[in-house]
Amino acid sequence: xxxxxxxxxxxxxxxxxxxxxxxxxxxxxxxxxxxxxxxxxxxxxxxxxxxxxxxxxxxxxxxxxxxxxxxxxxxxxxxxxxxxxxxxxxxxxxxxxxxxxxxxxxxxxxxxxxxxxxxxxxxxxxxxxxxxxxxxxxxxxxxxxxxxxxxxxxxxxxxxxxxxxxxxxxxxxxxxxxxxxxxxxxxxxxxxxxxxxxxxxxxxxxxxxxxxxxxxxxxxxxxxxxxxxxxxxxxxxxxxx
Numbered sequence: 001x002x003x004x005x006x007x008x009x010x011x012x013x014x015x016x017x018x019x020x021x022x023x024x025x026x027x028x029x030x031x032x033x034x035x036x037x038x039x040x041x042x043x044x045x046x047x048x049x050x051x052x053x054x055x056x057x058x059x060x061x062x063x064x065x066x067x068x069x070x071x072x073x074x075x076x077x078x079x080x081x082x083x084x085x086x087x088x089x090x091x092x093x094x095x096x097x098x099x100x101x102x103x104x105x106x107x108x109x110x111x112x113x114x115x116x117x118x119x120x121x122x123x124x125x126x127x128x129x130x131x132x133x134x135x136x137x138x139x140x141x142x143x144x145x146x147x148x149x150x151x152x153x154x155x156x157x158x159x160x161x162x163x164x165x166x167x168x169x170x171x172x173x174x175x176x177x178x179x180x181x182x183x184x185x186x187x188x189x190x191x192x193x194x195x196x197x198x199x200x201x202x203x204x205x206x207x208x209x210x211x212x213x214x215x216x217x218x219x220x221x222x223x224x225x226x227x228x229x230x231x232x233x234x235x236x237x238x239x240x241x
Contacts, residue, residue, distance in 0.1 A: 008222045014039075015216040021064060022209045025200045033071070033103030033171040034198040036205075037064045068162050071102075071199035073191065079136045080106045080114070083196040084156065086188030091123040091155045092116055092172065098123070099172040100157070100165065105195050114144070118170060124152035140189035154190065157181040 021037050028034040073083050082104035084090070089100035099120075106122055109115045114122040114129045121128035129144055129152040137145045142154030159165065160182065165173040 008219045008226065011219045012216055012223075015212045015219065018212045019209065019216075022205050022212065025205050026202065026209075028171075029198050029200040029202050029205075031103075031171055031198050032105050032195050033101055034200065035102070035167070035171070036067050036198070036200045037167075038067060039064055066163060066165070066167060067199060069199050071197040073194045073196055075194055076105075077193050078105075079138070079192060080108065081193055081195045082106060082138060082154075083191045083194040084184075084188060085191050086184070087162075088156050088158045088184040088188045089162075089173070091157060093121040093123055093128065094118075094172065095120075096168070097174070099168065099174055101172050102196050103171040123155045125155045126152060129154070138190055138192040140191075142190045156184050156188070156190070158184055158188070 018039055021039050025036045028036075070086075073085065082090070084102060084104070089102060090104060092099045092101055101116075103116070106114050106116060108131060109119060112130050112132060114124075114131055116122060123129075124144070131144065131151055132146050134146040137148075138154075139145070142156050144151045144154065158181070159175070159179050161179060164175070164177045164179050166176055168174050
């Protein structure tokens with residue numbers, strides 16, 4: 001019975017981890033370019049088994065997977081809003097280093113540089129792109145024009161294994177493993193005047209949340225029943241003595 005209680009506690013920890021992921025996905029359902037997460041449940045369970053009962057599993061043993069499936073593309077009419085149709089990422093220069101993103105709701109800073117909403121430079125193949133006043137157009141290959149004069153080309157990249165990227169917040173990804181950047185395939189293109197929405201399916205996440213809550217309640221009841229049985233066994237044994 002003790003082993004049964006331990007297994008139920010491990011299951012509760014697993015559901016707690018799943019709930020954390022679900023709530024994070026739901027909180028970012030309206031975030032442009034956000035990619036939802038999923039827990040590798042076996043890794044989470046292994047982490048719980050390796051931990052002491054009643055304590056969270058070692059985060060190093062728990063793996064969350066990012067789902068890089070595309071989100072819906074929404075028309076905005078803003079010439080500085082860009083979406084990548086197909087695989088690939090925009091490159092962004094942040095104070096912490098180069099980051100990668102699908103969040104293309106860009107703007108211009110006071111000096112005319114193309115930047116993110118957090119005022120980080122959007123990188124072109126020659127560095128940050130400065131855009132003078134005029135009519136801005138962006139070709140499918142990421143070339144930026146102002147009044148038909150080329151100003152630079154977006155540095156668009158992809159990875160053989162995008163799952164190796166780490167999300168750092170604000171729909172940005174880091175490349176801690178140092179995987180080499182590769183060019184976009186011929187099917188990928190930039191769409192001006194559009195943004196890619198989050199790929200979170202709210203209905204799906206709500207169903208997952210309900211399942212997790214019900215499972216957690218079931219495991220809690222199992223712990224209570226096993227605890228009562230354990231107390232009865234102890235009391236019966238003491239009577240025999």
